[in-house]
Amino acid sequence: MRRTLVYGMHWKSQSEAIRDLEKRGLISVEFWIGKNRENDIHIGKLRRVNFEKDRFSGLNRDIYDEIYKESFCTFLDMLPRNPSLYNITHQEAINIYNYLFDYFSNLLHKKKIELIIFHMLPHFGSDYLLVQIAKKMGIETLLFYQSLIPNRFFYIRDLDDFGDFKTSSVQFAYPKQKIELNTRRVQFYMKSIKLKYRSCNFLLFQRFRRYIFRSLGKMTLLGLIKSYIDCLKFKYHYNRMAKSVVDFNREYIYFPLQLQPELTTSTLGGIYSDQILAIERLRTLIPDNWYIYVKENPKQLEGHRGDYFFKRLSLIPNLKYIAKDVNSFDLIENSQFVATITGTVGWEALQHKKACVVFGKAWYQNFHGVFKYSFDLKLKDILNMEIDIKRVEEDYNKLILKSANGIVDRGYIVNYKEYSDDRNREFLIDSLERIILSLD
Numbered sequence: 499m500r501r502t503l504v505y506g507m508h509w510k511s512q513s514e515a516i517r518d519l520e521k522r523g524l525i526s527v528e529f530w531i532g533k534n535r536e537n538d539i540h541i542g543k544l545r546r547v548n549f550e551k552d553r554f555s556g557l558n559r560d561i562y563d564e565i566y567k568e569s570f571c572t573f574l575d576m577l578p579r580n581p582s583l584y585n586i587t588h589q590e591a592i593n594i595y596n597y598l599f600d601y602f603s604n605l606l607h608k609k610k611i612e613l614i615i616f617h618m619l620p621h622f623g624s625d626y627l628l629v630q631i632a633k634k635m636g637i638e639t640l641l642f643y644q645s646l647i648p649n650r651f652f653y654i655r656d657l658d659d660f661g662d663f664k665t666s667s668v669q670f671a672y673p674k675q676k677i678e679l680n681t682r683r684v685q686f687y688m689k690s691i692k693l694k695y696r697s698c699n700f701l702l703f704q705r706f707r708r709y710i711f712r713s714l715g716k717m718t719l720l721g722l723i724k725s726y727i728d729c730l731k732f733k734y735h736y737n738r739m740a741k742s743v744v745d746f747n748r749e750y751i752y753f754p755l756q757l758q759p760e761l762t763t764s765t766l767g768g769i770y771s772d773q774i775l776a777i778e779r780l781r782t783l784i785p786d787n788w789y790i791y792v793k794e795n796p797k798q799l800e801g802h803r804g805d806y807f808f809k810r811l812s813l814i815p816n817l818k819y820i821a822k823d824v825n826s827f828d829l830i831e832n833s834q835f836v837a838t839i840t841g842t843v844g845w846e847a848l849q850h851k852k853a854c855v856v857f858g859k860a861w862y863q864n865f866h867g868v869f870k871y872s873f874d875l876k877l878k879d880i881l882n883m884e885i886d887i888k889r890v891e892e893d894y895n896k897l898i899l900k901s902a903n904g905i906v907d908r909g910y911i912v913n914y915k916e917y918s919d920d921r922n923r924e925f926l927i928d929s930l931e932r933i934i935l936s937l938d
Contacts, residue, residue: 499523499524499525499526500524500525500526500612500613500638500934500937501525501526501528501609501610501611501612501613502525502526502527502528502611502612502613502614502615503527503528503529503530503531503605503606503609503611503613503614503615504516504527504529504530504531504532504614504615505531505532505541505614505615505616505617505625505628506531506532506541506616506617506618507532507615507617507906508530508532508533508534508537508541508617509533509908510919510923511919511920511922511923511926512617512906512922512923512926513532513534514923515923515926515927515930516615516930518923518927519927519930519931519934522931524931524934524935525613525615525934528609528610528611529605529609529611531544544624544625545579545580545622545623545624545625546580546582546583547583547594547597547598547624548582551597551600551601551604552604554600555600555603555604555607556600557600557603557604557607558599558603558607558631558634558635561631561634561635562599564634565599565627565630565631565634566595568630569626569627569630570592570595572626572764572765572771573591573595573623573626573627574588574591574623575759575764575771576620576621576622576623576626576759576764576765577591577594577623578759578801578802579621579622579623579759579760579764580622580623581705581708581716581717581721582716582717582718582721584717584718584721584724584725585718585720585721585724594623595627598623598624598627598628599627599631602627602628602631603631606631606632606635606637611632611637612637612638613637613638613639613640613934613937614628614629614632614637614638614639614640615639615640615930616629616639616640616641616642617642617906617907618641618642618643618644618761618906618907619641619642619643619657619660619761619765619766620641620657620765621759621760621761621764621765626765629641629657633656633657638655638937639655639656639657640653640654640655640933640934641653641654641655641657641660642906642907643660643861644905644906644907644909644910645861645901646685646842646845646913647672647898647901648913648914648915649903649904649905649914649916649917649925650670650672650898650901650902650903650904651901651902651904651905651906651907651929652666652861652900652901652902653666653901653902653929653933654666655937657765660766660859660861661766661859661860661861661863661864662863662864663897663900666900666901667936668902668932668933668936669899669900670899670900670901670902670903670929670932671899672895672898672899672901674891674895675891675894675895675898676891677848677849677887677890677891677894678849679849679850679851679887680831680849680850681846681849682827685842686912686913687909688796688797691796691797698726698729698730698733701725701726701729701799702722702725702726702729705717705722705725706722709722725800728800728801728803728804729799729800731800731804731805732799732800732803732804735803735805735807735808736794736803739808739811739812739819740794740819740820740821740822741818741819741820741821741824742821742823742824744791744818744820744824744828744829746828746832748788748789749785749787749788749789749834750788750789750790750791750818750832750833750834751780751784751788751789751790751791751833751834751835751836751837752791752793752829752830752833752835752836752837752843753776753777753780753790753791753792753793753836753837753838754792754793754795754826754829754838754841754843755773755792755793755794755795755798756773756795756838756839756840756841757795757797757798758771758773758795758798758801758802758803759801759802762839762840762841762858763839763840763858766839766840766858766859766860767839767840767857767858767859768857768858768859770839770857770858771839771858773839774807774810774811774814776837776839776857776871777790777792777811777814777817778810778814779857779871780837780855780871781814781815781817783875783877784834784877785877786815786816787816788816788834789816789817789818790814790816790817790818791818791820791829791833792811792817792818792819792820793820793821793822793824793826793829794819794820794821794822795822796822798822826843826846827846827850830843830846830847830850830852831850831852833852834881835847835852835853835854835855835880835881836852836853836854836855837854837855837856837857837871838854838855838856838857838860839856839857839858839860840856840857840858840859840860840861841860844856844860844862844868845862847867848862848865848867848868848885848890851885851887852867852885853867853868853869853880853881853883853885854867854868854869855868855869855870855871855875855880856868856869856870856871857871861897862893862894862897864893865890865893865894865897866885866886866889866890866892866893867883867885867886867889867890869883902929902932902933903925903926903928903929904922904925904926904929905917905922905925906926
């Protein structure tokens with residue numbers, strides 16, 4: 499029986515699955531971070547660092563320096579996901595980092611934790627730091643990530659393994675899939691997006707209501723003011739630079755920006771959470787007369803889009819900043835190839851028999867037709883790539899076997915028509931039991 503800390507897994511079918519595993523003697527839940535009353539600390543309070551801890555313990559001094567060097571930059575990138583920390587200063591972020599570092603160090607030692615189960619990859623700052631500390635302490639971790647494949651989730655034992663899935667040793671059967679060519683199916687999580695930029699006054703009204711009525715996760719008053727000013731700036735730059743008419747006859751690379759702050763960049767992007775850095779390096783890879791079409795993410799608001807974001811973009815030769823309402827599939831089909839940090843657009847490019855360059859850790863990064871960016875990458879290798887869809891299918895079907903049954907992210911329930919809490923509980927019990935037993 500492993501002494502376990504559970505992070506998330508707090509909605510009905512998840513929590514029931516965890517309790518069932520405990521009854522079976524696979525785990526002993528020593529601490530639970532979640533949203534239920536019986537949980538030891540509310541996950542929202544932890545993310546906002548709105549909780550009291552015991553006095554300074556001084557534990558893990560021997561690993562602090564190494565963890566700080568490796569994780570603080572990413573931690574800082576994640577903090578704005580917490581509305582109450584939207585306008586945090588650099589020095590206060592350092593204080594928060596150290597407050598959490600000592601809290602987690604003491605918790606893991608005191609509870610003698612042997613295993614941590616995360617319901618999704620870390621992306622709020624506090625959860626990311628917990629993963630880093632656990633890794634240096636030699637504590638086993640299980641991290642989940644819901645797949646676009648209905649009712650399947652990826653699991654890894656090491657955050658650095660995402661995309662390679664070498665630590666996903668248990669295989670779960672799944673019928674072989676055929677890949678749809680040239681599909682223009684919009685992903686379910688993008689279907690309800692209104693492309694027109696919302697009024698900054700309306701956003702301010704929404705956030706002010708949260709400030710008045712919400713007890714959890716609300717912005718500070720200064721945060722409200724700053725977010726409003728940032729919104730006005732972003733709207734100005736967007737309206738000034740975004741192009742709605744695109745010349746598809748030019749030779750260009752398509753680079754759609756990803757939503758920020760978000761897991762797919764903060765956690766999986768590495769240094770390329772700075773998306774412009776990827777674009778700058780892409781510029782040095784291609785001929786001077788080629789263009790880069792950079793499309794803004796339909797969901798993006800003011801976050802991570804300050805004045806100097808647009809100043810840097812404007813300095814890159816032959817770059818066009820494309821409006822949100824330009825069709826992404828048109829941009830894919832007419833491009834020389836597609837480039838992305840970790841976006842689903844890379845998978846869509848393969849379906850359109852276009853090569854793709856990824857800069858971060860994408861779930862499809864080892865598929866035929868995908869190139870991981872490095873300084874050694876040659877343009878000719880990308881252009882000479884002829885997509886063999888049968889090889890892509892083989893890679894896809896091999897990967898599916900490394901995903902488990904069940905839904906760990908509620909946002910994906912709509913992607914599985916046969917969902918029920920009872921069915922999901924049984925799926926999770928079976929999946930988690932097999933995965934945990936494989937740890938021995």
